[in-house]
């Protein structure tokens with residue numbers, strides 16, 4: 250497509266779409282052209298059909314699930330519904346070790362470090378002058394003491410975690426095998442991500458007591474931009490190219506948050522790539538415990554949804570990679586909780602609108618976020634990434650990477 254035809258497209262968008270309710274805002278793109286943002290009208294948004302989440306026949310408190318060796322069944326389910334639960338990827342011992350490590354992380358304030366280099370001089374001085382009250386796992390009255398940032402989202406801090414058990418989980422063969430099956434390739438890099446915890450908001454045998462302060466936010470979003478990812482309109486295609494280029498240049502791995510960003514929108518619907526995200530539950534997680542929720546079957550419909558609101562939300566959000574569903578959109582009320590047993594993992598297609606629902610029980614929710622991306626090598630980005638991972642893995646006391654782990658961490662070649 251030529252620049253001329255791109256410009257013509259933008260001009261058409263500007264002149265034909267002025268069906269406004271109230272005044273439209275202008276969106277300026279680097280001074281090149283202005284695209285009119287139309288007001289968002291929820292009644293014109295494509296309604297994604299609701300499909301009930303399939304439940305586990307043997308225990309309907311949980312979503313339907315598979316074992317990692319049921320490759321045909323789990324792939325078919327994933328294709329149809331856009332997500333899949335794989336049970337028993339962690340043993341009971343591995344769940345116990347993961348929970349223990351999560352608490353040690355909280356008790357030792359591992360999350361305080363915003364940068365790889367540790368606390369600033371100012372932070373150290375503040376801590377010495379006024380030692381902070383510590384969290385203790387066996388005493389819920391301490392669970393307000395210096396809780397990590399991102400508590401409103403149920404995520405423990407900003408940074409990826411490099412500790413023995415979370416690294417073991419990242420090189421777990423069952424987890425790898427499930428990802429490889431769904432991605433239809435063996436050569437993968439595992440993302441170095443974060444831990445999650447929702448504190449219980451209810452007290453056993455006290456039905457009238459609710460701790461609102463520990464309720465996490467209800468959320469529904471995509472970790473990609475639906476318009477850039479799916480639509481052929483020139484404006485979004487151009488933004489998609491720009492985004493890909495910028496994200497490649499920006500990921501230097503000098504900043505810890507580069508690990509968090511790295512697999513958002515790495516392909517597009519048009520190139521047929523399969524992009525996934527996932528998480529592992531350390532404890533049984535029933536509907537009322539809060540946590541992961543998803544719009545079942547959404548991957549089949551995201552492009553139609555995006556097309557139906559491209560002049561309003563699409564224009565407003567065209568530069569975003571994380572896109573939140575508007576609370577006036579009928580889709581906002583549509584996700585269903587994916588309840589899973591301890592040791593289970595859910596993997597979802599990135600085209601699925603997903604998020605989390607707050608806790609409404611006396612049980613905590615504890616999990617590890619985990620994603621994979623196609624392996625790459627030979628670039629400065631790959632070398633920087635490997636250097637940082639190597640250093641962080643070496644610092645993780647008691648951890649030994651396996652052959653599989655070294656490949657998944659980008660420290661050894663796949664071929």
Ligand SMILES: O=C(O)CCC(=O)C(=O)O
Nearest residue numbers: 403540541603604605618
């Ligand atoms: O399960 C959760 O807490 C939400 C997960 C999520 O939204 C994500 O990983 O992007």
